[in-house]
Amino acid sequence: MNTVIRCQDLSKRYGDLLAVDGVSFEVQQGEIFGMIGPNGAGKSTLMECVEGLRTRDSGTVEVLGMDPAKDAAEIHERVGLQLQTSALPPRIKVGEALQLFSSFYRNPGDWRKTLRDLGLDEKVNSYVDKLSGGQRQRVFIALALVNNPELIFVDEITTALDPQSRHAVWDVIRDIRDNGTTVFLTTHFMEEAERLCDRVAIVDHGRLIALDTVTNLINSLDGETKLTFTVNGRPPIRELQQLPSLIHVERSEGRVVARGKGRTFAQEVMGMLADLQLVAEDFRSEQPNLEDVFLSLTGRPMREGSGQ
Numbered sequence: 001m002n003t004v005i006r007c008q009d010l011s012k013r014y015g016d017l018l019a020v021d022g023v024s025f026e027v028q029q030g031e032i033f034g035m036i037g038p039n040g041a042g043k044s045t046l047m048e049c050v051e052g053l054r055t056r057d058s059g060t061v062e063v064l065g066m067d068p069a070k071d072a073a074e075i076h077e078r079v080g081l082q083l084q085t086s087a088l089p090p091r092i093k094v095g096e097a098l099q100l101f102s103s104f105y106r107n108p109g110d111w112r113k114t115l116r117d118l119g120l121d122e123k124v125n126s127y128v129d130k131l132s133g134g135q136r137q138r139v140f141i142a143l144a145l146v147n148n149p150e151l152i153f154v155d156e157i158t159t160a161l162d163p164q165s166r167h168a169v170w171d172v173i174r175d176i177r178d179n180g181t182t183v184f185l186t187t188h189f190m191e192e193a194e195r196l197c198d199r200v201a202i203v204d205h206g207r208l209i210a211l212d213t214v215t216n217l218i219n220s221l222d223g224e225t226k227l228t229f230t231v232n233g234r235p236p237i238r239e240l241q242q243l244p245s246l247i248h249v250e251r252s253e254g255r256v257v258a259r260g261k262g263r264t265f266a267q268e269v270m271g272m273l274a275d276l277q278l279v280a281e282d283f284r285s286e287q288p289n290l291e292d293v294f295l296s297l298t299g300r301p302m303r304e305g306s307g308q
Ligand SMILES: Nc1ncnc2c1ncn2[C@@H]1O[C@H](COP(=O)(O)OP(=O)(O)OP(=O)(O)O)[C@@H](O)[C@H]1O
Pocket: 014, 017, 019, 037, 038, 039, 040, 041, 042, 043, 044, 045, 046
């Protein structure tokens, strides 16, 4: 398998802040490679250094065998960059935008076919700013594909979308991968990373703290149990924190979420609730997910504001 991106000891500083701190990884041809991490972890900075939109301070980066700091023009011929709405002139129609962006490249593809593949052929004469959020994101994907790229960068493309549009964009991204284009994406949605990515890199404080398939990352939480429940009274957070088998407990959307180690963890929690004369409703044992992997690696929840 060919290596499409190779990053070695990449660092980027903004003044005193080390936003990317010695990151090394490789992305292989034909995979959907995802980056996740809390706000401010350094995902966008890292992606922009790889794209050549930002200058790195140290380390080496190769994209399709070239250095983005030196060969940005040649790389941009061969990769797809996701644009922001502000990159488009106001009052432009979908077809006009595709035509305009095709004119920027030496070997543009057939943008009408791209629009058809993305289910946008009926929108060719619609104004981009009159489209729904999901349609607009598909136009941005189409624009990133006009040069038939070997690799496409996608930064939080589904953030503002409703679940239905998000699923439609996932299908589009899978099709792009199935057609042979490598996808490098960042996301805030754990479900998106879990369902879409072949491999996931977890970034925290500018460092890469884990990189593997979703299955392997979740399997690394061997023996962890996640319990969720509501109680008919004060949630016994402090009491749960006394249990030696507890890893973490928090309140989330009115429920208690407790993670612990060992086979008897659920029994211990139920016993403790009984001792406190609390009745647990909806007592469930849940499959761990990527947020649990992050918590296990860092001791902190990934989402902002999800304290106890
Ligand atoms: N141009 C800049 N100048 C100074 N600091 C910056 C700049 N861009 C980002 N930062 C800081 O660098 C850190 C990493 O930011 P970055 O946007 O790369 O993180 P992120 O993981 O993409 O975050 P988010 O998930 O919120 O988009 C943050 O602390 C941010 O405030």
